[in-house]
Amino acid sequence: MAHDPIRDETSTIRFMSKPVISCRDLRKTYVGKPPIEALRGIDLTVEEGECFGVLGPNGAGKTTAIEILEGLLPATSGDVQILGKRWHEEADQIRQRIGISLQETQLSEKLTVRETVTLFRSFYREGMTPDEAIACVSLEKKADVWVKKLSGGQKQRLAIATALVGEPQVLFLDEPTTGLDPQSRRDLWQLIMDSRSQGRSVLLTTHYMDEAERLCDRIAIIDGGKVRAQGSPEELIAGLGGEHVIRFTLESQSNDALPDHFWRSLEGVREASFKAGDYQLTVAQPHRVIPHLLHSLDSAGQRASSLTTRQASLEDVFVKVAGRTLEEAEGEAT
Amino acid sequence: MSDRFAKLKYSALRQMTIARLREFSREPAAIFWVYVFPILMMIALGVAFRNRPLEQLTVVVESGDRAEPTLQWLDADERFRVSIATAEDAHERLRTGKADLIVTPEESGSNDYRYTFDPTRPGSLLARNATDDALQRAAGREDLLVVADREVSEPGARYIDFLVPGLIGMGIMGGGLWGVGFAIVDMRIRKLLKRFLATPMNRSHFLVAVMISRLIYTIPEIVLLLICARFIFGVINQGSYLTVTVLILLGTIEFSGIGLLVASRAKTLETISGLLNLVMLPMWMASGIFFSYDRFPEYFQPLIRILPLTPLIDALRQTMLEGQTIADLGSQLVVMAVWAILTFFIGLRFFRWN
Numbered sequence: 001m002a003h004d005p006i007r008d009e010t011s012t013i014r015f016m017s018k019p020v021i022s023c024r025d026l027r028k029t030y031v032g033k034p035p036i037e038a039l040r041g042i043d044l045t046v047e048e049g050e051c052f053g054v055l056g057p058n059g060a061g062k063t064t065a066i067e068i069l070e071g072l073l074p075a076t077s078g079d080v081q082i083l084g085k086r087w088h089e090e091a092d093q094i095r096q097r098i099g100i101s102l103q104e105t106q107l108s109e110k111l112t113v114r115e116t117v118t119l120f121r122s123f124y125r126e127g128m129t130p131d132e133a134i135a136c137v138s139l140e141k142k143a144d145v146w147v148k149k150l151s152g153g154q155k156q157r158l159a160i161a162t163a164l165v166g167e168p169q170v171l172f173l174d175e176p177t178t179g180l181d182p183q184s185r186r187d188l189w190q191l192i193m194d195s196r197s198q199g200r201s202v203l204l205t206t207h208y209m210d211e212a213e214r215l216c217d218r219i220a221i222i223d224g225g226k227v228r229a230q231g232s233p234e235e236l237i238a239g240l241g242g243e244h245v246i247r248f249t250l251e252s253q254s255n256d257a258l259p260d261h262f263w264r265s266l267e268g269v270r271e272a273s274f275k276a277g278d279y280q281l282t283v284a285q286p287h288r289v290i291p292h293l294l295h296s297l298d299s300a301g302q303r304a305s306s307l308t309t310r311q312a313s314l315e316d317v318f319v320k321v322a323g324r325t326l327e328e329a330e331g332e333a334t
Numbered sequence: 335m336s337d338r339f340a341k342l343k344y345s346a347l348r349q350m351t352i353a354r355l356r357e358f359s360r361e362p363a364a365i366f367w368v369y370v371f372p373i374l375m376m377i378a379l380g381v382a383f384r385n386r387p388l389e390q391l392t393v394v395v396e397s398g399d400r401a402e403p404t405l406q407w408l409d410a411d412e413r414f415r416v417s418i419a420t421a422e423d424a425h426e427r428l429r430t431g432k433a434d435l436i437v438t439p440e441e442s443g444s445n446d447y448r449y450t451f452d453p454t455r456p457g458s459l460l461a462r463n464a465t466d467d468a469l470q471r472a473a474g475r476e477d478l479l480v481v482a483d484r485e486v487s488e489p490g491a492r493y494i495d496f497l498v499p500g501l502i503g504m505g506i507m508g509g510g511l512w513g514v515g516f517a518i519v520d521m522r523i524r525k526l527l528k529r530f531l532a533t534p535m536n537r538s539h540f541l542v543a544v545m546i547s548r549l550i551y552t553i554p555e556i557v558l559l560l561i562c563a564r565f566i567f568g569v570i571n572q573g574s575y576l577t578v579t580v581l582i583l584l585g586t587i588e589f590s591g592i593g594l595l596v597a598s599r600a601k602t603l604e605t606i607s608g609l610l611n612l613v614m615l616p617m618w619m620a621s622g623i624f625f626s627y628d629r630f631p632e633y634f635q636p637l638i639r640i641l642p643l644t645p646l647i648d649a650l651r652q653t654m655l656e657g658q659t660i661a662d663l664g665s666q667l668v669v670m671a672v673w674a675i676l677t678f679f680i681g682l683r684f685f686r687w688n
Contacts, residue, residue, distance in 0.1 A: 070532055072688065095534035102532065106524035110360040111353060122349035123533040166533070 018084070020170050020201045021046035021069060026078035028064050028225075038064040040225040042078070046170075046218075051192065051202040053216035055209070055314070057329035061225040062205040063103060066174050069203065070100050083169060096125055099163030103174045107158065109148035113139055116147060117161050124166035133165035137191055153184025160191060171195055173204040177211060189215055209314040209326065219314070221321055223329065228321035236317045241270030242284040245316060246293070248307040249277055262300055266292060271320070282312060346535055350543035351550070354517075358551055368513075368555050372505045373562050376498065379624075380567050383493040390415050391461040392433045394424040400439035404447075407472040408437075413464060428452070434461035437469075445473060494567045499650035500623035502556055506582060507617060507643050509555065510589025511610050513548045515597040519606040522597075522686070531687040541682060545590040552586045573653035577660045581653065585646040588670045591677035592642060598681045617643040645669040 021044065028039040038061045046052040054062050067073040069080060071087040071094060080087060082094045107116055117130040128136075134143050137157040142150060150158060156176060163171055173192070177185045192215055196202050206212055212219050213233045220230045229236055237243055250258075258279075263272055268289045271282040283289045286309045297304055318326050358364055392415045393408060395401045401418045408416045419427065427433035428450065434457045436450040447469060451458040471477075521527050530540060560578075563569035571578060596613055600606040620627055620634070621643035630638060638644055645666035652658040660667070 072528060072532055092534050095532070100529075100532040102525060102529055104525060105529045106526065107529075108353065108357055108526065110357050115353065115356065118344075119349045119353050120533065122344040122346040123530075123535040124344075125534075162529075 018048060019045045019081075020048050020083055021052075021081070021203060023069065023080045024078055026065065026068060026080065027076045028061075028068060028073070029076045038225055039068075039075075039078075042222070042225070042227050044069075044220055044227070044230075046201055046203055048201055049196070049199055050217040051196045051204070051215055053212040053219045054203070054205040054222055055207070055212045055219050055318075056205075056222035057207055057326055057332075059332070060222045060329075062207075062222055063174055065222065066172055066203065066205050070098070070172050071095070096166065097168055098170045098172060099166055099168030100172045101156075101159045101163045101174065101176060103178070105159060107147050107155070107162070110146055112144050112146055113150070113158055113161075114143045116158060117165055120162040121165045127166040128164070130165060133161045136164050136194070137161045138187075151184070153180050153187060156180060156184070156188060157191065160188075164195065169200060171200050171202045173202065175205055175207070177206070177208065185211070207326065207330070209318070213314050221314075221318060223318075223322040229317060233314055236314065237312050240282050240312050240316055240320060242282040243312050244283050244286045244309055245312050246281040246283055246286055246289065246307065246309050248279050248293075248304045250279075250297075251303045251305045258300060258302070262296060266296060268292070273319075282316065347539045347543050347546075350535075350540060351547045354544060354547035355550060358547065368505075368509060368551065369558060372501055372555065372559050376494075376501050376559065376563060377566065379497055379501075380494045380563075383497070391435070391457065391464060393417075393435045393437060393461055393465055394419050394427055394433045396421050396424050396436060396438040398439055404437060404439055404469070408465065408468055411464075411468050414468070425450070431455075434458045435465055437465060494563070495569055495655060496626075496651070497624065498559070498563045498567075498569050499654050500647055502559060502582070502650055503585065503621070503643055503647035504618075504623045505555055505559065506552060506585040506646065507589050507614060509552050510548060510586055511593040511596065511614060513551075514544055514590045514593030515600075515606055515610055516603070517544065518594065518597040519600050519603060522601065523603065527687045537685075537687075538682060541594060541678075541685075544594075545587060548590050549583060549586050552582065556582050571654045572657035574659065577653045577658075577663070578650065580660060581646060581649050581663075584667065584670050584674065588642055588646070588674040588677075591674045591681065594685075595677040595681035598684045599686050601686075617641050620644070622647050640669055642670070642673045 023042060023044050026039055026042040026044075027037075030036040030038055042061075042065055044052075044054075044065075054065060056062050064073065068075045069082065071082075071091060083097055085094050087094065111119070113134060114130055117133050121127055121130050121133070127133075131140075131143070134140055137160055139154060139157055139161065142154060147155065147158065160171075160173070160176070163173075171192075176192070177188050180188065189211070192202060192204070204215070216233065218230070218232050219236065221228045221236075229239070231239070263269065266289070268283050268285055269281045270284070271280075273280045281289065281293075290307070290309075294304065315326060318329075322329060391413055395404050395408075395416060395418050397418050397420050405416050405418055408414045421438070424433065424436045428436055434451065434455070438448040438450065440446040440448060449462050449465070451462045453459060518527070531537075556578075560569075560571070592613065593610075596609050597606055600609060617623075620630060620638045621641050623643075627635070627638045627644065639648075649663045649666040649670075652663060
């Protein structure tokens with residue numbers, strides 16, 4: 001993709017508040033045969049008090065990126081600042097002020113919830129009491145229960161309690177809801193929104209579009225180790241040039257039924273794509289485009305067998321910047 | 335909450351140690367291996383190698399004219415279990431170890447005997463000499479000297495007395511290596527080490543806490559073993575308990591350090607199990623847990639003496655069996671301390687948290 005209008009629109013740096021996380025030209029190459037370029041130059045800026053989402057398919061480099069920002073993995077090159085400090089200079093000061101939930105940490109099964117949170121509290125100079133942290137994640141009733149006996153969602157909430165107990169300014173959550181049932185996901189979303197409303201900045205990674213759209217003030221879409229688009233969900237969707245998607249199929253089901261001049265004659269269509277008998281048009285004003293479309297189809301001797309419209313979503317943004325759906329991208333990774 | 339109270343309550347070293355102790359005490363299998371298994375082992379070995387009453391010597395007299403009177407002479411001595419058998423049968427019994435000696439009366443007209451035995455078997459040699467004595471006396475030999483036997487089997491000189499310090503050393507080795515090495519690799523696999531690394535936790539505090547918790551549960555292990563040894567086998571400590579305690583502490587620190595080093599890079603439980611067994615194998619064989627390492631050739635001795643377990647067991651034996659004090663154990667203490675310090679710092683240096 002040589003020219004990317006979405007990225008151009010949103011890459012202007014905001015000067016209103018100071019960033020809690022910023023990284024410039026972050027690169028990570030894993031040594032091996034062949035070497036794997038997990039990150040190929042990533043720029044991110046997370047402002048104070050915002051919830052920032054790193055969205056992308058599995059294997060896009062999300063976890064590598066967040067672990068470098070968390071100080072757990074050295075970058076091959078690039079500059080990282082957390083709360084204005086650098087890892088190699090003031091690691092302890094940074095760690096005192098951030099809270100982390102990793103993917104797939106198995107906390108000790110034979111400690112209780114309270115014992116676990118108390119242990120993590122002891123690592124920080126300042127923070128809330130263990131019981132306060134347990135209340136933050138609504139696990140009061142499970143405080144004296146062994147970790148082993150918790151459900152997946154409860155374990156994830158406990159993991160967040162261990163991140164919150166040091167009263168961090170920045171919370172890093174790596175795929176916090178992966179593998180959870182719908183109710184647990186919603187509980188966790190509420191928990192993350194609560195943390196944000198208490199003034200904490202949140203950086204989370206996810207491969208769920210709905211999660212990013214629902215929780216995040218701003219999003220970076222990562223694919224193939226690069227940021228493909230960055231901005232608020234609304235900005236990203238607006239950047240498609242239209243906020244609505246018209247989808248239709250033809251009765252003839254023919255692959256080349258509609259010639260180029262057909263599209264040129266249609267006004268108000270920003271993007272058109274065709275796949276397996278399915279036509280998709282991105283438009284700003286469907287009420288104007290649809291009558292025109294039906295009329296043109298008629299004069300081309302074609303009839304629509306179905307036609308639907310919907311609001312454009314981050315999924316459409318992903319398709320535009322990554323050239324395939326998120327589902328297809330996930331398929332490549334496995 | 336006052337500041338000082340909060341400081342103590344949230345001391346990472348203290349919390350980490352308590353957490354390790356809680357985890358250990360909630361693991362029934364760990365309790366068995368640490369507390370029950372060494373005692374069972376001591377009892378089994380103590381019973382198997384207990385000092386038996388007078389050993390019986392099995393003698394076969396080859397059948398013939400003079401077999402019967404020979405049998406009667408020997409039967410008078412309670413050390414012998416005597417029977418008469420044909421030449422063929424007797425040789426078969428000697429060959430299969432069921433007899434220690436064959437006594438063959440020479441052909442008629444003579445009072446002489448022929449002895450057939452295996453000189454490499456201590457029982458055979460003993461039977462030959464004792465039988466010869468008995469037959470010579472029966473034939474009328476007079477003893478020229480008066481001798482008095484005093485039999486000694488006092489506590490302190492028996493096999494069980496030798497064994498108990500060896501078992502203590504073995505317990506400290508196994509406990510330190512498995513308790514620290516396995517626990518660390520397990521935490522690494524569960525990504526718990528990485529999670530800890532993501533906090534401001536002091537890294538050496540973490541490793542020290544793992545060692546302290548190990549020390550805390552090793553002490554009752556040894557005390558229990560010593561109590562059982564005392565009441566079941568009458569094993570007593572000739573030296574000071576303070577010295578024994580110092581040796582236990584230093585030994586535990588030493589093997590925790592080695593456990594840390596062995597576990598510093600390992601990423602799977604298979605790797606760590608293999609490495610730990612590899613490290614322990616030479617010490618099981620050569621450090622004198624079950625038998626004295628003097629049996630190994632001279633040129634191995636310097637090597638054996640600097641194995642981590644050898645000075646611990648030697649020092650424990652010198653204390654418990656010979657009553658030596660800490661001042662006599664200088665060289666052993668130095669070897670142990672060097673192992674402890676080197677392995678801890680090398681382990682810390684190469685430690686893989688991710």
